[in-house]
Amino acid sequence: MRSKGPLTAIIVGAGHRALTYASYARKHPDELSIVSVADPRPLRRTHAAELFGLRPEQCFESAEEVASRPQFADVVINGTMDHQHVPTSLPLLAAGYDMLLEKPFATSVDEMWQLACAARRHERRVVICHVLRFTPFYAAIRQQVADGVIGDILNVQTVEHVSYHHMAVGFVRGKWSKKSTCHSSMLMSKCCHDLDLISWVKSGIAPRSVVSFGSNLQFRPENAPEGAGTRCLVDCPIEADCLYSARKHYLDHPDRWRFYVWESLEHSDHPTIEQKARSLETDNPYGRCVWKCDIEVVDHQSVLIQFEDGSTATHNMVGGAARPSRSIHLIGTRGEIQGVFEDQRFVVRHIDPRPGREYSEQAIDLTAGGDMHGAFGGHGGGDMRLVADFVRVIRGEPVSISTTGLEDSITGHLIGFCADQAMEEHRIVEVAPQEFIPCP
Numbered sequence: 001m002r003s004k005g006p007l008t009a010i011i012v013g014a015g016h017r018a019l020t021y022a023s024y025a026r027k028h029p030d031e032l033s034i035v036s037v038a039d040p041r042p043l044r045r046t047h048a049a050e051l052f053g054l055r056p057e058q059c060f061e062s063a064e065e066v067a068s069r070p071q072f073a074d075v076v077i078n079g080t081m082d083h084q085h086v087p088t089s090l091p092l093l094a095a096g097y098d099m100l101l102e103k104p105f106a107t108s109v110d111e112m113w114q115l116a117c118a119a120r121r122h123e124r125r126v127v128i129c130h131v132l133r134f135t136p137f138y139a140a141i142r143q144q145v146a147d148g149v150i151g152d153i154l155n156v157q158t159v160e161h162v163s164y165h166h167m168a169v170g171f172v173r174g175k176w177s178k179k180s181t182c183h184s185s186m187l188m189s190k191c192c193h194d195l196d197l198i199s200w201v202k203s204g205i206a207p208r209s210v211v212s213f214g215s216n217l218q219f220r221p222e223n224a225p226e227g228a229g230t231r232c233l234v235d236c237p238i239e240a241d242c243l244y245s246a247r248k249h250y251l252d253h254p255d256r257w258r259f260y261v262w263e264s265l266e267h268s269d270h271p272t273i274e275q276k277a278r279s280l281e282t283d284n285p286y287g288r289c290v291w292k293c294d295i296e297v298v299d300h301q302s303v304l305i306q307f308e309d310g311s312t313a314t315h316n317m318v319g320g321a322a323r324p325s326r327s328i329h330l331i332g333t334r335g336e337i338q339g340v341f342e343d344q345r346f347v348v349r350h351i352d353p354r355p356g357r358e359y360s361e362q363a364i365d366l367t368a369g370g371d372m373h374g375a376f377g378g379h380g381g382g383d384m385r386l387v388a389d390f391v392r393v394i395r396g397e398p399v400s401i402s403t404t405g406l407e408d409s410i411t412g413h414l415i416g417f418c419a420d421q422a423m424e425e426h427r428i429v430e431v432a433p434q435e436f437i438p439c440p
């Protein structure tokens with residue numbers, strides 16, 4: 001089915017991410033209309049219903065409940081957590097919905113193929129939220145590569161420095177700190193974007209082998225400063241000197257990461273600083289000592305990939321950096337591209353063998369016309385551009401260079417799963433051929 005007028009969408013998992021994408025409907029009601037919400041948490045259902053003017057009969061308790069009804073919308077925006085992506089998507093694909101689905105879209109190779117097979121069997125389109133592809137910065141770099149500006153790519157180097165406060169909130173105190181409950185590694189939950197970017201610039205050339213090393217070096221009980229307590233605001237005599245003090249991270253910066261840290265206070269529209277302090281003192285997981293959280297993920301990991309044309313790529317993920325940053329350096333047969341995402345600027349260099357010269361350099365500055373957090377919006381402009389592109393994909397209209405089908409997203413995810421296996425088993429892992437999708 002495909003309704004006339006704006007694309008009609010159901011929010012499945014009314015958390016921070018799905019509501020961010022759904023907000024596109026408020027800005028572009030002629031393109032997208034939110035007609036329903038499904039979430040087991042009454043507070044989140046009510047919140048989404050208020051935002052989008054939904055009646056009680058348009059609100060459901062789960063993806064499964066939506067899927068059990070005859071199809072009543074064009075698409076689903078699936079913003080459930082990592083391990084819920086495949087179980088919630090399978091019945092919705094069978095019910096006829098195309099889907100915008102958060103990353104990582106699966107938590108294992110088997111799950112990944114399960115979803116890919118279901119999409120193929122039901123002839124559904126699934127677009128994965130690889131938001132970085134849609135940022136002006138990475139789209140411009142990809143365009144340069146597509147135009148042959150640097151020739152064939154010999155080597156790709158990507159780096160993500162995850163800031164100390166992002167590391168603590170996401171992977172130490174937060175939802176992605178224990179693989180046994182969230183089912184994703186840090187590499188997959190944080191850097192499947194970078195692995196997707198590597199696959200994207202190497203489009204059409206399959207990865208062949210992967211090796212990887214990593215560990216949790218910092219956030220271990222034996223590294224806790226002498227005398228450290230278990231809860232920063234309760235029993236820690238060294239809190240005032242600690243770089244990871246919950247007071248400094250979450251009370252002195254009350255809006256930073258608020259959708260994670262103050263989740264337990266969601267019932268209150270504007271929690272007071274006293275309520276927040278009380279929460280950190282009692283049951284809030286973000287009030288815990290970072291060295292005593294028993295994390296099950298790494299805090300740094302390096303990945304080395306060899307492609308079938310002999311070219312190579314590396315990705316370095318390091319948690320705990322002072323400044324958050326993502327960088328990329330592509331070296332081709334004719335030139336190179338180097339840039340830092342947070343600077344919104346990259347340079348294109350070309351070999352210049354003339355006397356007195358070495359290379360030429362052209363700077364491309366994407367800040368001209370607006371700063372990345374203001375004018376561009378979330379994820380350097382990627383979030384809203386992704387939704388705009390998704391609408392065009394479903395309407396069958398011309399799409400952007402950043403468009404990603406499920407088959408494209410498989411390559412980057414496959415590299416990530418192989419890298420984690422390589423790290424855990426201390427060996428080189430051969431990547432199964434991309435075209436091999438073992439559908440029953």
Ligand SMILES: NC(=O)c1ccc[n+]([C@@H]2O[C@H](COP(=O)([O-])OP(=O)(O)OC[C@H]3O[C@@H](n4cnc5c(N)ncnc54)[C@H](O)[C@@H]3O)[C@@H](O)[C@H]2O)c1
Pocket residue numbers: 012013014015016017018038039040041044061062063064079080081082084088102103104129130131189379
């Ligand atoms: N693209 C990006 O750059 C980016 C950035 C951050 C997070 N993410 C990903 O976005 C996803 C969502 O993250 P979040 O922080 O918004 O999560 P969240 O926990 O805030 O929201 C998930 C919601 O899903 C609901 N839910 C659980 N089971 C359900 C079911 N069966 N049917 C319907 N709803 C169900 C939960 O009640 C919850 O409200 C994660 O996979 C995360 O890794 C992506």
